[in-house]
Amino acid sequence: MQRGPQVGWSSFIRSGGVYQFDTDLDDGGNFDATRATIQAGHGYAWDDRTSVSLALGYSYDGYSFSGDTGIAAIAPWENINTFSLSLPMRWGIGDNWSAFLIPSIRSTGESSANFDDTITGGGFIGAAYRFGERLTIGPGIGVVSQLEDNATIFPILIIDWKITDRLSLDTGRGLGATLGPGLALNYRANQSWNFAFGGRYEKLRFRLDKNGVVPNGIxxxxxxPVYAGCTYYISPKTNVSLIAGVELGGELKLEDRDGNRLSKEAYDPGGFLGLTFSMRL
Structure with missing residues (x-):
């Protein structure tokens, strides 16, 4: 869980890029992926527990397949674009409770996909209780509609635990258009440096090109992914982070336009390396 925002009007911008190195597919061949994201928002905070903001985001996921068998042989997708709009809200209830609501809508698909067929929506809701100055914890749930499939429903642990003055555990933030819960363990070495280790479940589902190998498919x-990272604070409101990790339990799936499965392949653990930037105004 993120710390409360500054009182009054504020803006933020976050961006980043990740490269996933060549990863072998179970049925032969391999792929690599280049991912980039940018998100900007503007909001108002009445106090450190009550705020509302509007956030706009764009993410790019570029895949390159190589091989003569399985999914790699047909290279069913290449460049995935995601546009998102969300309205994060947070408010205090009494002295110790806080509630969270983040409705969102997004479009995820290849450039030539039919726009109307790329749209999904949903949100996250949760509540947390503050047990003194060091621990805030509570349950949450995410519900997000899926292209040609049932909505995804998943639990979220909202946590902000200051284990010591330097060590903390909190709800991790993902990169880009993927969705799913996560956790991050942080070590604040000093005012300038923070080190983290974390993991999260990620799922990216998207509409394919209307003129592609599987027209209007999914x-x-x-x-x-599990990762380690280090963050350098240029100022209290501006930081850059270097992250490195491994994608575990990976799986690619190809479906027709109605959501009927055509192919499914697991892939080996694949390393990734990335850089992120964050600034509040």
């Missing part, structure tokens, strides 16, 4: 990339 692609999916599901994985559980």
């Amino acid at each position: 692609g999916e990339d599901k994985t559980f």
